[in-house]
Amino acid sequence: MQKNIIIFICLSILAFIVVKYQNFTVILSGIAIFIIGMFFMQDGFKQLSGGLLEKLLQKFTHNSLYAIITGFVATSIVQSSTITTLLTISFVGAELITLVQGIGVIFGSNLGSTTTAWIVSSLGIDVKISTYAFPMIVFGVILRFLKTNAMKGSGNVLLGLGFIFLGIAYMKDGFDVIKDQIDLASYAMDGYTGILLYILIGLVITIVIQSSAATLAIIITALNVESITYINALALAIGANIGTVLTAVLASLTSTQDAKRVAGSHVIFNFVTAAIITIFIYQFKDFVDFLAPYFGIAETNSGMKLALFHTIFSLVGIIVLFPFIPLIAKLLEKIIPQKISSASKPKYLSPVVLNSPDAALVAIRKETINLYENCQKAMLHALNLHTTGLTKETLKVRLNDELSIIDTNIDEIYQKNLKSLYSDIVKFSSFAQEHMFDFQHKEAGELKRAASIIVEVLKDTRDIQKNLNYYLKSRNEFIKEEYNILRKELAEILIDINTLSTLENDADQLTQLEVIKSELAQNDLASSEEIDALIREDKIKATMATSYMNDSATGYSIQKKLVEVANILFVNSDLNKDLGEVKNETK
Structure with missing residues (x-):
């Protein structure tokens, strides 16, 4: 309630300023149009990248130097350190990269964010930038109506650039008028008191508009029309950098420990x-x-000097802190210890990555794998097999050992743990898909x-558990042997899928998947022939x-479903796509 009241008061004050002071309205309109442009451009680059950022983070962060370069390149591509930060948070949380690598990416993203200042300062000075804005907006709208992702992405980029250029033009016009009426530069303060005050102003502006890029655009535009002094502009830029920190901290407060560390x-x-x-x-x-x-920067070109200062700011941080990245990681792990979560609590689903599709997909995949691993453990216990050290070799020994029933209530496990986790995955996915x-x-x-x-497989296992436990204790060695074979088949396919999950090479994945499918076909045929012989x-x-026969059919259904799950979770998605296209062509 209090939050709504504060928002209402702020909006009322803003409405008063817009109505009363038209010159400020021009500047505020420019800021709003610039921010809209940033959103369009970021969406366009994300659509054009087609998972490029995800691949960059996974493949080129082997050490801290590569991680910094990757952070710089990724942020330069999408023009948003926020997107790179969200991806990094997700990847560290999903254990795809280490915290040390993640810190390197964050350092690099700070440097990458300086490219925005170079774009704004180089294009918004002598060139009548609004001339280029309208054609970009027109062609951007046209491309957005085309079907392919590449065209839609290109349209978003053009729209974004058009709105950014238009926003800069409006801000410049607004500051020109204000400068003629009110000399803001006359309010400049000398010494460190003025510097600290302007740092605070830059920080507050960045927190309010949630974009350091927009803050820097305002600073550069005001500086170019000499509405503020050069030294105060440098202080504002420092404040803008600090403001991005507070935004990231607020975003991570309700997230995972890894997000807080990043x-x-x-x-x-x-x-x-x-x-x-x-x-x-x-x-x-x-x-x-x-x-x-x-x-090649002219002495009077304060805007480009500010862009250079912004770049030097990030370079100084990288040079000073680069040798201490491992120590920073250890310090953060000590200050923010890992919480032990129950099986019902999601490990990877973080609200902070909802707006970033690549990061959200990684989180959903890892959480679904977490659900699978919990299901697999429950399944093996229901088959009276312990999971520790289970391989095909140890499985043979354990199947021949005297049966020891493991008390496993699958309904209770599902209701207390896995149902909640499954619901969280569905809910998170639905919001992320937006x-x-x-x-x-x-x-x-x-x-x-x-x-x-996965949930269906768990319930199917419950359906065969009662008969399995009953007949494994039967005096009839033949039916006992058949149920042991069923245990063996189900356990072996889980072991094979675990092997598949460790493979990275496409060819190895394909080979292992074919092995699994071949064993599945043999299991169905052998089971049918064996039971017919026993009956006769x-x-x-x-x-x-x-x-x-009923349990065997259910067991075969479980195996087919497990193969389908493995195909989705552990086989390269691009490989799956290629295989699908080949199948369609052969039909």
């Missing part, structure tokens, strides 16, 4: 760097003035289907035969 590295980077730059701000100002001519493109939406749907099949030879009673 956000913590963001805090350390920006606060340490901001402290160094603030203390030596006049020396860094002189350093920028010294370097500017070597980059922000996804068609190909991502389809993948999320497949993962939800896998989760549903009167070695088992009719009641035993019918029970086993």
Whole structure:
């Protein structure tokens, strides 16, 4: 209630400013249009990347240096350090990259975010930028109506650039008018008091509009029309960098411990760097003035000097903190210890990644695998087999050992643990799909289907558990042997799927999948022939035969479903796509 009241008061004040002061309205409109442009451009780059960021983070973060370069490249591609940060949080949480690698990516993303300042400063000074905005918007709208993801993505990028250019033009016009009426530069404060005040202003602006890129666009535009002094603009840029930290921290508060650690590295980077730059701000100002001519920046071009200062800010942080990345990781792990969650609690689903499709897909996949692993453990216990050290070799020994019933209530396990986890996966996936493109939406749907099949498999196992425990203690060695074979078949396919999950090479995955499918076909045929022979030879009673036939059919259904789950969770999605296309062509 209080939050709604505060929002209402803020909106009322904003409405008063918009109505009363038209010159400020022009600037505010420019900021709003710029932010809309950033959203369109980010969506466009995400659609065009088609999982490129995910692949970059997975393949090129082997050490801290590569991680920094990857963070820089990824952020430069999508023009958003927030997206890179969310992906990093998800990947660290999903254990696809280590915390040390994640910290490196965060450091690199800070450097990558400086490219926005270079774009704004280089295009928004002497060129009449609004001239290029309208054609971009027109062609952007046209491309958005085309069918392919590449065209839609290109349309979003053009729309984004068009709105960004238009926003800069409006801000520039607004500051031009205000400068003629009110000399904001006359309110500049000298010394460190003024610097600290402007750092605070930059921080507040970034928190309010939730975009350091937009803050820097405002600063550069105001600086170009000389509405603020150069030294105060540098202080505002420092504040904007600190503001992005608070946004990341707030986003991670309700998330996983790994998310908090990644956000913590963001805090350390920006606060340490901001402290160094603030203390030596006049020396860094002189350093920028010294370097500017070597980059072809004119002495009067304060906007591009600010972009250079912003880049130096991030480079200083990387140079100073790079040797201490492992120590920072250990410190964060100590300050933010890992919580032990129950089987019913999701390990990877974090609200912070909902708006980032690539990160959300990784989280959904890892959580579905977590659901599968919990289901697998319950299944093996229901088959009276312990999971520790289970291989095909140890399985033979355990099947020959004297039977020891493991008390496993599958209904209770499902109700207390797995039902909640399954529900969380479905709920999270549904919300995440709202922000996804068609190909991502389809993948999320497949993962939800896998989760549903896993739950079906668990319930099917429950259906054969009662007969299995009963006949394994039977004096009839023939029916006992048949149920042991059923245990063996189910356990072996779980072991084979575990092997599949460890393979990364496409060819190895295909080979293992074919082995599993071949064994599945043999199991169905052998089971059918064996039971027919036992019935004909009167070695088992009719009641035993019918029970086993039903359970055998259920067991075969379980195996087929497990193969389907394995195909979705553990086989390369691109490989699956290629196989699907080949099948369609042969029909």
